[in-house]
Amino acid sequence: MTNPTAQKFGHPSTLVAETAHWLVLVRPQQPTLGSLVLVCKDAAGAFSELSPAAFSDLKTAVDGIERLLTDFVGYARINYLMLMMVDRDVHFHVIPRYEGAREHGGRTFADAGWPGQPSLADHVALDDAQAAALAAELAGRWAGA
Numbered sequence: 001m002t003n004p005t006a007q008k009f010g011h012p013s014t015l016v017a018e019t020a021h022w023l024v025l026v027r028p029q030q031p032t033l034g035s036l037v038l039v040c041k042d043a044a045g046a047f048s049e050l051s052p053a054a055f056s057d058l059k060t061a062v063d064g065i066e067r068l069l070t071d072f073v074g075y076a077r078i079n080y081l082m083l084m085m086v087d088r089d090v091h092f093h094v095i096p097r098y099e100g101a102r103e104h105g106g107r108t109f110a111d112a113g114w115p116g117q118p119s120l121a122d123h124v125a126l127d128d129a130q131a132a133a134l135a136a137e138l139a140g141r142w143a144g145a
Helices: 004-008 052-072 128-144
Strands: 015-018 022-026 036-040 077-081 091-097 101-104 107-110
Touching: 004 036, 015 052, 015 128, 022 052, 022 128, 036 052, 052 077, 052 091, 052 128
Parallel strands: none
Antiparallel strands: 015 022, 022 036, 036 091, 077 091, 101 107
């Protein structure tokens, strides 16, 4: 069973990868190309409520994310934002950061906040089909890595 946060971000159609305790999803609003949401599958509304196994498995998820996005985007920095103001399940917004812009699928993805804080309001909005297509592409890269 999926939690409400994962559902809000399009699970299962936006699923890139899954570990024992974490879901890696495409973020439909892309402040930068390759932006993801890392959602814990544990029933936890606070970071301190995660099980020791979920904390340990976070390393597996982060290693996979950084390997994937290094290859896909060639980021200079990566931001993990835990913003849980609206969506209460433990999750991170994963924003790869880069100077300039990246092109993908005929669209331009600029990092409007570079080199400062990410500008989440400035994003490329993917529709359901575009988010699912990006998730499928990234899932293929994850599996091939």
